[in-house]
Amino acid sequence: GENVEQHPSTLSVQEGDSAVIKCTYSDSASNYFPWYKQELGKRPQLIIDIRSNVGEKKDQRIAVTLNKTAKHFSLHITETQPEDSAVYFCAASMRRVNRDDKIIFGKGTRLHILP
């Protein structure tokens, strides 16, 4: 079955600097890679996702890259702000027209934005 590894487990960056979180997956059939943000005491919420037919996707300060050959994908946050402090989870799944597979999550990265 699918296995998702995520690094680092904790990341501290100065406000305004960039943060990068990396994930690898094991199942080459996976084609959908969402990223979730979880603030303390709250539910995980999707911040960006990418499908295997593209290599990069951007949404304002957030970008995700995917290397299908190497089976890894990364989250990039630029110009970090205090409200970016949270736990971030990567995930992998296989999405088809009539059936979706389960979503497997990484263990998470706790991001601290330092003033």
Added chain:
Amino acid sequence: DTGVSQDPRHKITKRGQNVTFRCDPISEHNRLYWYRQTLGQGPEFLTYFQNEAQLEKSRLLSDRFSAERPKGSFSTLEIQRTEQGDSAMYLCASSRIGTGTEAFFGQGTRLTVV
């Protein structure tokens, strides 16, 4: 609130008791997932449904855990003979199958077994 809702939000139970949690997904979502999350960890897959059919159950899940989605709408997760190791946040998520749709999470049910 038209999102995913879970009930109860918190449950404290004595070891050995049975507990049942409920999840109401977003109304047009035919996919429903159950996850367990412990402190400092990512959501751990438990089981998922497509409409009323349970498609997969985690191999890590003991026979004390059972889930149902009888009419393809709400779902229940039951834990029998609870153990202290069952203490965790139980999260439900729903989505619509096919490409282009995200999974939305509920607020979760925090279970404490004493």
